Each structure stands twice: as structure tokens, then as C-alpha cells.
Amino acid sequence: xxxxxxxxxxWKKYLPLSLLAKLFSLIAILCDLFIPLIDAAxxxxxxxxxxxxxxxxxxxxxxxxxxxxxxxxxFAHLAILFAAVxxxxxxxxxxxxxxxxxxxLRMECTLREQTYAKLLDLDGETISRYNMxxxxxxxxxxxxxxxxxxxRIFMNLFDSVIVIGISCALLAAMDVxxxxxxxxxxxxxxxxxCFYLSRSRKLFRAIREGYSAINLDVQENIDAVRIVRSFAxxxxxxxxxxxxxxxxxxxxxxxxxxxxxxxxxFMGFQQIGYVGTVIVAVLLVLSGxxxxxxxxxxxxxxxxxxxxxxxxxxxxxxxxNQLVSGGRLKKFLTEESAVPDCPSALVASTAPHIxxxxxxxxxxxxxxxxxxxxxxxxxxxVGVMGGTGSGKSALLKSLSRIFDVTGGSITIDGHDLREYxxxxxxxxxxxxxxxxxxxxxxxxANIAFARPETCSEAEVYAAAETAQAARFIEKLESGYATIxxxxxxxxxxxxxxxxxxxxxLVKGAPVLILDxxxxxxxxxxxxxxxxxxxxxxxxxxxxxxxxxxxxxxxxDEIVFLRDGEIVERGTAEELIxxxxxxxxxxxxxxxxGQLDDSSYGKGEL
Numbered sequence: 001x002x003x004x005x006x007x008x009x010x011w012k013k014y015l016p017l018s019l020l021a022k023l024f025s026l027i028a029i030l031c032d033l034f035i036p037l038i039d040a041a042x043x044x045x046x047x048x049x050x051x052x053x054x055x056x057x058x059x060x061x062x063x064x065x066x067x068x069x070x071x072x073x074x075f076a077h078l079a080i081l082f083a084a085v086x087x088x089x090x091x092x093x094x095x096x097x098x099x100x101x102x103x104x105l106r107m108e109c110t111l112r113e114q115t116y117a118k119l120l121d122l123d124g125e126t127i128s129r130y131n132m133x134x135x136x137x138x139x140x141x142x143x144x145x146x147x148x149x150x151x152r153i154f155m156n157l158f159d160s161v162i163v164i165g166i167s168c169a170l171l172a173a174m175d176v177x178x179x180x181x182x183x184x185x186x187x188x189x190x191x192x193x194c195f196y197l198s199r200s201r202k203l204f205r206a207i208r209e210g211y212s213a214i215n216l217d218v219q220e221n222i223d224a225v226r227i228v229r230s231f232a233x234x235x236x237x238x239x240x241x242x243x244x245x246x247x248x249x250x251x252x253x254x255x256x257x258x259x260x261x262x263x264x265x266f267m268g269f270q271q272i273g274y275v276g277t278v279i280v281a282v283l284l285v286l287s288g289x290x291x292x293x294x295x296x297x298x299x300x301x302x303x304x305x306x307x308x309x310x311x312x313x314x315x316x317x318x319x320x321n322q323l324v325s326g327g328r329l330k331k332f333l334t335e336e337s338a339v340p341d342c343p344s345a346l347v348a349s350t351a352p353h354i355x356x357x358x359x360x361x362x363x364x365x366x367x368x369x370x371x372x373x374x375x376x377x378x379x380x381x382v383g384v385m386g387g388t389g390s391g392k393s394a395l396l397k398s399l400s401r402i403f404d405v406t407g408g409s410i411t412i413d414g415h416d417l418r419e420y421x422x423x424x425x426x427x428x429x430x431x432x433x434x435x436x437x438x439x440x441x442x443x444x445a446n447i448a449f450a451r452p453e454t455c456s457e458a459e460v461y462a463a464a465e466t467a468q469a470a471r472f473i474e475k476l477e478s479g480y481a482t483i484x485x486x487x488x489x490x491x492x493x494x495x496x497x498x499x500x501x502x503x504x505l506v507k508g509a510p511v512l513i514l515d516x517x518x519x520x521x522x523x524x525x526x527x528x529x530x531x532x533x534x535x536x537x538x539x540x541x542x543x544x545x546x547x548x549x550x551x552x553x554x555x556d557e558i559v560f561l562r563d564g565e566i567v568e569r570g571t572a573e574e575l576i577x578x579x580x581x582x583x584x585x586x587x588x589x590x591x592x593g594q595l596d597d598s599s600y601g602k603g604e605l
Contacts, residue, residue, distance in 0.1 A: 003323050006334075021099035022155070024099065028092045030166070031085045031092070033166050033170065034085055103150075107151065115143065123404075124402055130332070132215070132216050132220070133211075133215030133219060138332050142208075143329065146326040164309070177289075178298050181273050182302070192265050193313055196258070196262040196313070200321075203258065208321075210247050210248035266310060278298075278302070281294070339422070342419060344419060346419055348415075352413055352511065354410070354412055354511070355374070356374040357409050357411070358409075359410060361403055370563070370564045372564075379539050381541075382555055385545075385559070392516070393545065398410060399417075399543075400431060401418075412425070434515045436496040436499075438499060442481050443484060447499060448503075463503075463505040464499075466501075466532045469498035512542050514544045516546055518548075549590070558570065558582065560582050562581065568582055
């Protein structure tokens with residue numbers, strides 16, 4: 001019920017059109033059920049008219065005023081009535097199908113928009129609880145399946161209930177004894193249907209999880225195709241995929257067997273109902289209680305009842321799959337971000353003064369930052385060093401609320417970070433992540449990503465020049481119009497990093513964060529990039545997280561992290577004199593003289 005109400009929240013905006021579709025459907029049903037009455041009237045009052053037989057009741061009322069029994073006038077009027085009813089049914093069926101399909105497609109589109117918006121809204125820690133296959137299945141397959149319940153399935157159930165109700169009423173109007181067999185088998189049918197739905201729901205849940213596993217496996221191998229090939233692990237990955245695929249196959253076979261088993265049971269009930277009602281109708285004809293036309297109409301209505309009972313069972317079966325998908329959608333769309341947005345209108349200045357006071361951060365059960373104090377007036381250049389897992393990336397991500405600190409405070413211009421809207425906070429930073437991602441687009445489109453509508457070619461070229469990317473870009477087959485593959489496939493690691501730096505520069509944010517953004521660059525290229533950044537953006541605040549001392553030597557202040565704590569801070573000269581952890585790394589990295597080797601990177605000059 002909770003899943004149904006959740007989906008109704010999205011369907012209710014299309015409720016007026018949905019009701020209109022049901023009105024069209026009702027008219028079509030009435031036309032469809034009226035046609036057997038016309039056929040029966042043809043038989044009893046035109047083709048096989050017997051004046052001695054009792055002519056009263058439903059069919060006498062239908063033919064009244066259309067002409068004398070057995071006359072050509074009655075035949076013509078019934079033919080015209082049949083054609084009009086048939087044409088009306090065709091027209092309203094078209095209107096019904098267009099209307100309810102449009103409603104379903106709009107709901108599907110809305111659900112996909114909502115899931116995508118939720119994906120972008122949720123924080124990284126919450127997203128990490130979902131694997132890629134689960135997310136892809138939720139955003140694509142689940143939205144399509146779930147909307148079918150509100151558009152197609154509910155329409156089918158509405159049609160079936162109306163058809164069964166009206167058909168039973170018409171059978172009772174002909175002779176109440178025609179309902180004996182359908183009413184006797186109905187309880188057995190309901191019990192069998194309940195068992196069927198219970199077992200099918202479990203199977204659908206398992207099948208959905210199987211599809212998520214397949215999507216995850218495919219996504220991972222798309223991202224890691226080069227690793228798989230370099231380790232010659234194709235056969236192992238194929239076997240892994242085959243296991244996932246085989247599990248889905250086995251579950252699908254179980255579903256087919258379950259469906260075949262219960263369909264046979266339902267078919268048995270249907271045949272009993274049909275044959276039993278025909279026998280009852282024949283006995284009523286032989287006894288003179290009804291005419292032969294009533295027999296044909298009764299068999300038609302019994303067929304309608306049976307077919308729509310079958311439709312109900314199939315619709316209820318499909319609903320189990322749709323409720324599973326709806327439950328997954330509901331779970332994802334009701335997730336609360338651990339980094340909630342703030343609705344205030346507060347806007348940071350273009351020259352922000354950032355301060356961290358006793359900042360702590362716990363992710364899961366691990367404390368990654370402890371008691372961080374850092375003052376960042378606008379224009380300050382700060383280097384952040386430390387070993388792997390020391391908290392460098394967590395510290396920088398906390399500044400833009402990718403993570404929310406769990407202790408202490410981060411302020412911009414004296415206001416707590418959480419008092420600003422997320423958009424305003426993140427507008428302050430041009431971020432270059434250590435894990436570089438480039439979109440499947442042209443090089444210039446990747447660079448202009450932050451301002452695609454307003455960024456000029458001159459700005460793209462200038463940013464590429466500052467990031468030392470212009471020369472290699474111009475050597476590409478189509479220059480800046482070259483399409484790079486997903487995640488930058490086709491470019492080297494250093495080239496991707498420089499495109500990413502250019503992308504951050506185009507944003508024009510007052511604070512530039514380089515999170516190990518030069519790790520794939522040789523030292524000479526790195527030196528030129530950093531020199532160009534300081535030359536072209538002298539007024540910006542610059543935060544550099546790095547493992548190489550060459551990246552931070554010219555910073556105004558260097559902080560050295562260990563286990564989430566600042567254990568050393570000062571300028572490069574001060575830390576070398578301190579003879580601590582920074583000095584040890586400095587000696588290690590400069591012992592062979594490579595720190596000042598300008599021969600690196602000459603190939604791209």
C-alpha cells in the first residue's frame with residue numbers, strides 16, 4: 001500500500017486525463033457489450049423469427065420502434081445500429097489508447113527526472129551504498145515498469161471489472177440461472193490467484209536483483225576494459241558474467257514454469273465455466289425459457305467474463321513485478337542526503353575568507369579528520385601534504401560540502417558553511433579531483449563544462465594555455481573539436497589532468513583546489529602549470545593537495561597531515577629546518593636532483 005501511495009503522488013497530476021481515458025474505455029466497453037445484443041436481435045427477430053415463441057424482455061425492448069419483426073426495415077435499422085456502434089467503439093478506443101499511453105509516458109519521464117535529480121542531490125556517502133548496477137536499474141528499468149502499473153495495468157483492471165459486472169448483469173437479465181457456474185468457480189479462482197501472486201512476487205524480487213548484478217558487471221567491465229585486457233582476464237570476466245546471466249536465466253525459467261502451472265489451472269476454471277454455462281443455456285433454450293439468440297449472446301458474455309478474469313490474473317501477476325520496482329524507486333527517492341541544502345539567500349563574496357576551527361569529520365565508523373584549524377584569507381596559497389589515507393582529500397571536499405563536518409565549523413566570511421545554499425558554496429570553488437573524469441564530448445566542451453552557454457572560445461584557449469594543455473590539444477586530429485571517450489579514453493593521464501585544470505579555470509571561481517591534480521605530470525610540466533596558475537591567477541586562493549614536495553614548495557603555508565591531524569605547518573623553509581616528516585620527504589624526493597630537472601616534458605613544448 002505504501003508503494004502504491006508513493007506512486008500515486010506522481011500519477012495524480014495526470015488524474016484528470018486518466019479519468020478521461022477511463023470514460024473513453026467505458027464507452028468502448030458499452031459498445032462492445034451492446035454488439036452481442038444486436039447479433040441476438042438479428043437472429044431472433046430477423047433471420048429465425050418465430051411468431052409463436054415468447055418475445056419479451058431485453059431483446060423486445062431493443063427492437064421496439066425499429067420495424068416489424070422479420071421485416072427488411074428492422075434488418076436495415078439493426079445493420080445501421082451495428083455499424084454506428086462499431087464505428088463509435090473504434091473511435092473511442094483510439095482516444096483511450098492515446099490518452100492513457102500519454103499519461104504513462106509523462107509519468108515515466110517525471111520519475112526518470114526525479115531519480116536523476118535525486119542522484120545529483122545525494123551526497124557521496126549515501127550514493128556509495130548503491131552499486132552502479134542498482135542505480136542504472138533504478139533509473140531505467142524500474143521507472144518503465146512502475147509507470148505501467150498506473151497506466152496500463154490499472155486501465156486493464158478497470159476494463160475487466162466493468163466488463164465482468166455488466167456481463168453478469170446482462171446474463172441475469174436474460175436468465176439468472178446463467179450465473180450459476182461462474183459464481184461456483186469464482187472462490188476457487190480467487191484462492192489460486194492469491195497463491196500465484198505470493199510466489200510470483202518473490203521471484204520478481206530475485207530477478208530484479210539479478211538484473212542489477214548484470215548491469216554492475218557490465219558497467220565495471222566497460223570502465224575497466226584496459227585492466228581486464230592487460231591482465232588477460234577476459235575468460236574469467238566472461239565466466240563471471242555467465243554466472244550472473246545464468247542465475248537470471250534460472251529464475252526466469254522458474255517464473256515461466258510458475259506462470260505455465262497456474263495458467264493451466266486458470267484455463268481449467270475458464271473451460272469449466274464456459275462449458276458449464278453453455279450447457280445451462282442449452283437447457284434453458286430446450287425448456288423454452290430463452291431463445292436461441294439469447295444462447296449466442298450468453299456464450300459471448302461468458303467468453304468476455306472468462307477472458308477478463310484471465311486479464312485480471314495476468315494484471316495482478318504483472319503488478320508483483322511493478323510493486324518490486326516501485327519499492328526500489330521509493331527507497332531511492334525518499335533517501336535523505338547527509339548534506340542537506342539550505343534555502344537561505346545568503347551569497348558568499350567574490351573574495352571569500354575561509355576559516356576552519358576545530359574541524360572533525362567521521363565517515364561511517366572511521367574518523368578521518370581531527371581538530372583541524374586553518375585560516376585561509378583570500379589569495380593565500382596553501383599546500384596540503386601527508387601519506388595515503390591521511391585525510392587530504394576529505395579536508396578539501398569538506399570545504400565545498402561534499403562531506404559535512406561532524407565537529408567544529410567551517411566559515412566563509414564569518415558565516416557557517418551550512419548557512420549558505422549548496423549552489424552558493426560550490427560556486428566558490430574550482431575543483432580538480434585526483435580521479436579525473438572527462439565526458440564523452442569534444443575537448444573544448446569539456447573545458448567549458450562550467451559555463452557552456454557563456455564561455456567564449458578565447459576563454460577556452462586561454463585556460464588551456466594556462467593549464468599547459470594547448471600544445472597537445474592542437475596536435476590532436478581535430479584539435480579542440482576532438483571527441484574524447486568516456487572518462488577521457490584516448491588521452492594520457494597527464495593530458496586528462498591538464499584538461500581538468502583548464503575546466504576548473506574556466507569556471508572563474510575565487511578558490512582553486514587541486515587535489516593531487518598533477519600526479520600524472522612530469523616535474524617540468526608540473527612546474528610550468530603551477531607557475532602559470534600563479535601568474536595568471538595571482539589573486540585567487542589556491543589549495544594544493546600533493547604527494548610531491550615540488551607541488552607545494554612555493555606555497556605561503558604547508559600543512560602536513562597524519563591520521564587526520566595537522567602535525568606540521570609552516571613554509572617550506574620552516575618545515576625543512578624543523579627536520580620532521582616534510583623534511584624527510586623533501587630529502588627523499590630531491591636526493592637524485594630530479595626536482596629541478598627541466599628536461600622532463602620537452603616533448604610537449
